[in-house]
Amino acid sequence: MTCLNILSGGAAQGLVRSLTSAFRAKTGLDIEGEFGAVGVMADKLRAGRPTDIVILTEALVATLAAEKLVVPSSERNVGTVETALAVRTDHPMVSAPDRESLREALLAADAIYIPDTRASTAGIHVAKVLELLGIGETIKSRLKIYPNGATAMRHLAESPAARPIGCTQSTEIISTPGVILSGALPPGCELATVYTAAITVGAIRPHEAKVLIDVLTAPDHRELRTSAGFLEPP
Template sequence: MTSLNILSGGAAQGLVTGLAPQFKTKNGFTIAGEFGAVGAMADKLRKGTPTDLVILTEPLVTRLAEEGLVAAASIADVGVVETAIAVRARDPKVRITSAPELREALLASDAIYVPDTEASTAGIHVAKVLARLGIADAVASRLKIHPNGATAMRALASSDAKHPIGCTQATEIIATEGVTLSGSLPPGCELRTIYTAGITANAAHPREAQALISLLTSAEAREARARAGFIDAEGRRP
């Protein structure tokens, strides 16, 4: 069986995995590759990792096209993902509707699970929010930083901390067993990120890569995008 190789932000993993059987039936290809922090995925492409398709943040895909690594004409937006709050499935959801409530919730937590604060979209944002709230130093020892949102959420699910909390892309929270999406980040702290797909300049299977982009962005995948946690530009579920 031939595989389509992708490098993708973790935010799109649930959607791609959910549509993989349909893609295989239609095109005869399985989907292989990696999901992780977008900066790390872009670096893998730059270093020559064999890749047919990338799904990364819009500015990053644009930059890769400018570098000649992605075919500009192939670029298409998949959808918008919010950075959100997670709790263990057995814990009550945390009510957060304002920046002060977010500050209080983070200070009350004895472990805060987040993705890479230097290479991942959500992790970089979390670091900025902690600084904005004036609690970066206060919670530094409680930060549990993982390579990407998926690993951070799996660690949260198995955490033995008394009051743990997590923060990453909503799609990664929804896709992880044992954690629950508690809510979006409040006004002033929110982040909505457009994820974009593009065929690489050296794709071995450009036709199949285009077929996957068409499926991911299609009307028929609208419900799949919603289930995975994607929203539209106005903040509504597709």
């Protein structure tokens, strides 16, 4: 079957999967491509990867528009995603209503699962938070860093550690079996990221890409977006 090619942040993977059948019913196409750290996905587009649509952070899509790699008039915000804490489903929930409780929770963990601290939205933020809390060096040896949040959460689910914890975007936590969303980061450490879909300048199937954007942002699919971890965009 002919496919629509996508490059997307891992935050949108669960939502795209849940709406693939609706998209297929409208176009007869499947969706193929990659989901991962947004910086890596943007670089793949820059390197010439055949792509019809991107779903990346609002800021990164704006950069790609300035680089004339996506069509500015096609940009549409899908929703806002919070960075949050995760625990295994068989472990007690961890609450961090303020900075000190977050600091204590991270210090109490014997393994901390996070995404790439250089190319992923959540990973970059987590690295900043650890420095803000003054524990970057203390817990450095406990960090388990993976290419993206979804991979980090899969490893958290299988972790042999006694007190593991994870931190990535809520959508990646919700879509991973074996882990559970434990709570958002506290004031001063929080991060809410707007994700935007756009059609690429080199799209082979721009019409079908627009259909996918319409499906992703349709009012009728608001409940699906919410259950996947997306808040309504500003």
